Amino acid sequence: MSYKRSSLMQERMEQNRLSILQSARELIAQGGFKEASIQAIAERAGVSTGLVYRYFENKSQILIEVLSNAIQHEVEILNHIAGSDLSPKQKLQKSVTTFVKRAMNSPQLAYALMFEPVDPEMEHERFRSKQLIKQSIKEILAEGKVNGEFEFEDLNTAALGVVGSMTFVVIEPLNPSRNVMFDQNYKDYFVKQIADFCVNAVRRQEGSE
Structure with a gap:
């Protein structure tokens, strides 16, 4: 069971990371780098800014x-x-x-x-x-x-x-x-x-x- 939970958690973490990157790409495509603030990326990805910083330093x-x-x-x-x-x-x-x-x-x-x-x-x-x-x-x-x-x-x-x-x-x-x-x-x-x-x-x- 613990292995299964660990596998699901890993999958969710990877999905969060990909969602953050995809959201950043979409924002850049709309208005350039200035549109891709951490807050805007988090909102578009449906996660908290704190979670974004768990995956990326800045x-x-x-x-x-x-x-x-x-x-x-x-x-x-x-x-x-x-x-x-x-x-x-x-x-x-x-x-x-x-x-x-x-x-x-x-x-x-x-x-x-x-x-x-x-x-x-x-x-x-x-x-x-x-x-x-x-x-x-x-x-x-x-x-x-x-x-x-x-x-x-x-x-x-x-x-x-x-x-x-x-x-x-x-x-x-x-x-x-x-x-x-x-x-x-x-x-x-x-x-x-x-x-x-x-x-x-x-x-x-x-x-x-």
């Missing part, structure tokens, strides 16, 4: 985990594309398209996680996240260089350029202070422009030796 720790989980999901998507049977050019096009499109579909959340001012601890997690994304892109670029589809001098620099384009290019359209709504046609056009730019930046030019 707000920053919650936000870091929300960012980490979100990026891990994006990296899994990119890794799946990188491991597919597509050609390197198609993989790169699809990777950039998928990443930017997902950001455009959740603008407030994407802007907060990637660009909103944060403390140094959170900024460090952002840097780590971009390194994970860069690693996925490096695999695609390396494969493309080996089979002759891509041409560039340094793999790491090329990957940094692609990741920079995938992330920083969406600052303007995602910035909530601009209060601009984009229709689907513009989103599709914008996403294609970025993906084409990244592919053309590394694509082997006709006639290259």
